Each structure stands twice: as structure tokens, then as C-alpha cells.
Amino acid sequence: MGKTLSEKILSDKSGTDARAGDIVIAGVDLAFVQDTTGPLTVRQFKEVKHGGLANPQQTAVFIDHAVPSPSRQLSNDQLFLRRFAEETGCQIFEGGSGICHQLVAEKFAAPGEVIVGADSHTVTAGGLGAFATGMGSSDIAVAMALGKTWFRVPESFKITISGRFKKWVGAKDLVLHLIGVLGSDGATYKALEFDGDAVDSMPVPQRLTVANMAVEAGAKVGIFPGDNMTRKYLALHKRADKYKPLQPDKDAEYERSILLDASELEPMVAMPHAVNNVSTVKLLSGTKIDQVFIGTCTNGRLEDLAEAASILRGKKRNPQVRLIVAPASQQVLSKAMRAGYIQMLVNAGAVILPPGCAACLGVHQGILGDNETCLSTANRNFKGRMGNPEASIYLASPATAAASAITGEITDPREVA
Amino acid sequence: MPEAVLRGKAFKFGDNISTDQIIPGKYAELRSNLPELAKHVMEDADPAFVNNVKSGDFIVAGKNFGLGSSREHAALVIKMAGVSAVLAKSVARIFFRNAINQGLPVLICDTDKIDAGDELEVNLTDSVITNVTKNSKLTSGKMPEVMVDILSEGGLIPYITKHGDFEL
Numbered sequence: 108m109g110k111t112l113s114e115k116i117l118s119d120k121s122g123t124d125a126r127a128g129d130i131v132i133a134g135v136d137l138a139f140v141q142d143t144t145g146p147l148t149v150r151q152f153k154e155v156k157h158g159g160l161a162n163p164q165q166t167a168v169f170i171d172h173a174v175p176s177p178s179r180q181l182s183n184d185q186l187f188l189r190r191f192a193e194e195t196g197c198q199i200f201e202g203g204s205g206i207c208h209q210l211v212a213e214k215f216a217a218p219g220e221v222i223v224g225a226d227s228h229t230v231t232a233g234g235l236g237a238f239a240t241g242m243g244s245s246d247i248a249v250a251m252a253l254g255k256t257w258f259r260v261p262e263s264f265k266i267t268i269s270g271r272f273k274k275w276v277g278a279k280d281l282v283l284h285l286i287g288v289l290g291s292d293g294a295t296y297k298a299l300e301f302d303g304d305a306v307d308s309m310p311v312p313q314r315l316t317v318a319n320m321a322v323e324a325g326a327k328v329g330i331f332p333g334d335n336m337t338r339k340y341l342a343l344h345k346r347a348d349k350y351k352p353l354q355p356d357k358d359a360e361y362e363r364s365i366l367l368d369a370s371e372l373e374p375m376v377a378m379p380h381a382v383n384n385v386s387t388v389k390l391l392s393g394t395k396i397d398q399v400f401i402g403t404c405t406n407g408r409l410e411d412l413a414e415a416a417s418i419l420r421g422k423k424r425n426p427q428v429r430l431i432v433a434p435a436s437q438q439v440l441s442k443a444m445r446a447g448y449i450q451m452l453v454n455a456g457a458v459i460l461p462p463g464c465a466a467c468l469g470v471h472q473g474i475l476g477d478n479e480t481c482l483s484t485a486n487r488n489f490k491g492r493m494g495n496p497e498a499s500i501y502l503a504s505p506a507t508a509a510a511s512a513i514t515g516e517i518t519d520p521r522e523v524a
Numbered sequence: 525m526p527e528a529v530l531r532g533k534a535f536k537f538g539d540n541i542s543t544d545q546i547i548p549g550k551y552a553e554l555r556s557n558l559p560e561l562a563k564h565v566m567e568d569a570d571p572a573f574v575n576n577v578k579s580g581d582f583i584v585a586g587k588n589f590g591l592g593s594s595r596e597h598a599a600l601v602i603k604m605a606g607v608s609a610v611l612a613k614s615v616a617r618i619f620f621r622n623a624i625n626q627g628l629p630v631l632i633c634d635t636d637k638i639d640a641g642d643e644l645e646v647n648l649t650d651s652v653i654t655n656v657t658k659n660s661k662l663t664s665g666k667m668p669e670v671m672v673d674i675l676s677e678g679g680l681i682p683y684i685t686k687h688g689d690f691e692l
Contacts, residue, residue: 143595155681
């Protein structure tokens, strides 16, 4: 019997014939932390007393969740992480470099790798064909010390996407629709494996958006093949040598198969307070909003800013709506400046934040007031997520977010574009 | 190693209790001050919980408990509040590993059979949950061997400190 992508990668990295349901110990190509999970991880790492890092060059600290630091306590946490990086020789990415998952995509991830991070959206790197998953601090501390971790090899769902997206409909609408189909725990412990002609022609940035949200259906990984799109992306980021083709076997076994037709999809929204509480934008049009947030590891990439800028170009945000934009990395910010997107967004009335997680997790830079509503391009809309349990969050694509910033209410991008 | 038999009262929660309700991201600045952080446990789900929970009590939830963030602080503050085990219809993947890694037992069972305030007795050796108030019994499924081993050492860090490596 053939193997799924997950079974192939975990067989390779564990040196066993890994099959769904097996428990394996696999080597990790990258173990990382960020500034809100890192301090606990480092304290636990020191407790293990295993000596140094197994692989300093394959260990990374990203300072991205609260940058520049909004408080003395968080500044001290960040100092603690900087000292750890100095002591151990691991890689460190300073505040403003970008969101960990974007930097992992730009600088580390490649097909066939195993990547673990102390952040649930580590799944993002599945867009490049990596078996990438989030874990807690203890697991990452041990992965940093031993260079390996244990996995239960997941059963896989095959998600086949055919057809062509309509204009102003894309990866975010696809993944919101998929989470609506699966439910918030419909893929718990499972791997989502993507294929189909719409996937073959989907560039890596959009794949990263889809993989990023696999965890919102409970999945362990959301994984794409290593193909021509992967090769192009790696070449663009000067890592062409990291490319290798990666496809599942034709006779691999899947627990469930889901077929989606991209041409039938409409702009989608996740309503408060659950990611699987989805609706088409049309059904919600007219819903008043107070803030629009464009950015995050889901939709803060160059292509996302381009999409928003092309809708906001020459237009103004509604005066009742705050428009906040945070590029996912310094590279994204630079390229968006050169392409003129940042100027277009600023002209439309946007506040540009430094590259980082920004308003997504409720620490700073856009905390909502009581009974306020935000339309965000992020991946989570749980109660309290943006710092206030009395506020509401809707999730949508950059196109829908940009269109809604103009009108002040949830708006189908095709109505203003 | 957690005690083999746990006794306490049930605190009931619904489905899909996220890590943002267990310990909100806005308290990131307290994450290196765990006793202060723990004062906010379950705050956005039940603000009274932290004042009412007593050592040994249980969190009894519906499906998909602990979805969302990988923050291990979620399992950690639940344990610090004195909760001796989490009982749920199902738990999210990362929370499950985190709880076991913190030495916090998780039992999967039909929690509809438990009401708020019921007195429970949980036997970790045979995974039998006795509802003393209702005079009934529930059983929980088995965890993978590796998780049983980690839990019996009190968590992953003590496990690796003792064994030096994974022993499968």
C-alpha cells in the first residue's frame, strides 16, 4: 500500500515504515519559539539539563508577537530570549523582522522537512510541503535539546480542489469554506493533504494561507505537494537548492476525501466567535464594522497587500472605520513599498504597523473597545482574542477587508472593485 | 506521578472552550509571573471559577476543549488552580499533549452524564470515573503508551530528565 505525504515524510525522518496510527520518533529540521511561548520553553530547556542545543542552526527564536515591546515585563521576556540566543548560538530574528511563520516560509521550510514550533500556526509551512506542526513549550524544549520528537502518524484527509477561482475569490475564501465543512474539530489529530488542478496552479503564498488555517479544523498538519510552484517560490527566495519534488503515492490510503470546486466559491466570512461559523459575504452585507485589520501569518503577505491596495487605490476608508495594516515581514514591507502598495494604503487612510503579529492576539496595536466589531484577515475570532471579550471579530480575505474599509460595513469586494 | 485516585467537584463548561478563554493572550505580559497569570484562569469563560475552584476539583467540558493557541500556559494555569484532571468529550490536539506534558490528566468520556457540582472520583489506574453524587460510573478510553509513561513521570520535562531520551 502506498503512502500519504505525512507517511512519506515521517518514514524518512524516523527511519521506519511509518503508517497512520504508528508512534514514531522523528528528527526535526527546525524547532522554534516566539516571544510569548519562548520564555517558558527556555526555562524548561534549562531544566532538562541536556547540555546545549542539539542543532543551534536548526533552532530559532522569533520576536514577533509584541513588537516593539509594549511593556516592561515583555521587554524583559525578550531580553531573556536574546541572552538565550547569545548563550546557545541559535538563530534569532529581532522584532520587526517579521512573523515567525512568514520567516520560516521565506528562510527555512522546504518539501519533506519536519518543522515544530511553539505556536499553533506552525502548520503554515505545510504550504511548502513540510510536515509542520505546533506544540507546547515542553515538547519544543525537548525537541531543541534532542533534535527529535515523537509523533503519532496522522490519518489523512485528501482535499481535492478543482476549477478556477472567480475574480476576487481566493485562498482565504476557500479555507474558510473548508473549515465550515469540516467544523472546528472535524480534522482533530488528522492531516489535511491538498491536491487537484486548482492546487497545481496555486502559488505558494496562497498555499501558505490555506495551510495556516488547517489547525482551525483541529488538524495536525495541512500539507501541499512539492511541485513546480514550490520550486519557483524557493528559487525566488534564493533557496533553489532546497527544492525536492514530493508527491503522495497513487495508492495511498485516505480516511476521507473531500472535493471542492473553486469556481463555485463566493467571498466568505467567519462570524463571531468561531472560525467554523461561516457565511458568504453577501448574506452579511450591511453589517457595521469599527476596525479593519489587514495582516497576520494568514494574510500579511505581498500578494495580500497587493490585493487590498488594488481595491483601496484612489479611494478612502470610511471615516467611521479604523484601517490597520501590518506586513508579515520586513521583506514584504520592502517589496510593498517598492511596488507602491504602501503608498496606496496610506493614501486610503491606513495606519501601517511594523512587521509582526500586531493586533491579532490582543496584546497591543489595535485592541477593541466594548461592543466594537473588527473585520480581520487573521485566522481566529474567538471571544477575547483581540483583547476584549465584549468585542466581536469577523474573518475574511484582504479583498473583502479592503472593500469593507471603504463602505464601513461588510461588503463583497466585487461591489467596489 | 499524579495520585492514583482523584476526588473533587465538577466545574462544567460547554463545547469549544478556546485557549483564549482559558488564559487570554492579553495577559502575555504575566507569562513569566505564573502565580499572577494563574489568577486569570478561565476568566473569559467563567469569571467566578478562579475563586470557587478548590484543590482536587475537575474541569468537565464538552467537545474540543483547549482549541487554539499552543500556549502551554493554558494547561499550566489549570493545574496551578488546583484542578486535578480535565474531563471532556474531546480535546484539541496541542492542548492534549500540553496537559500530559504538564502532568495534568485528561480523560475522554461522556460528560453529559456529569452536572456542575457533582462529586467525582477518578481512578487513573483503570480510567474509571465514579460520579458519587449520581451513583454512576463512566470509563475513559486509553491513551497511547508514550503518553501514559510521560504522565506517570509527572510530565515531559521530568520524564526526559530521568530517562535522557524517549523510550518507546
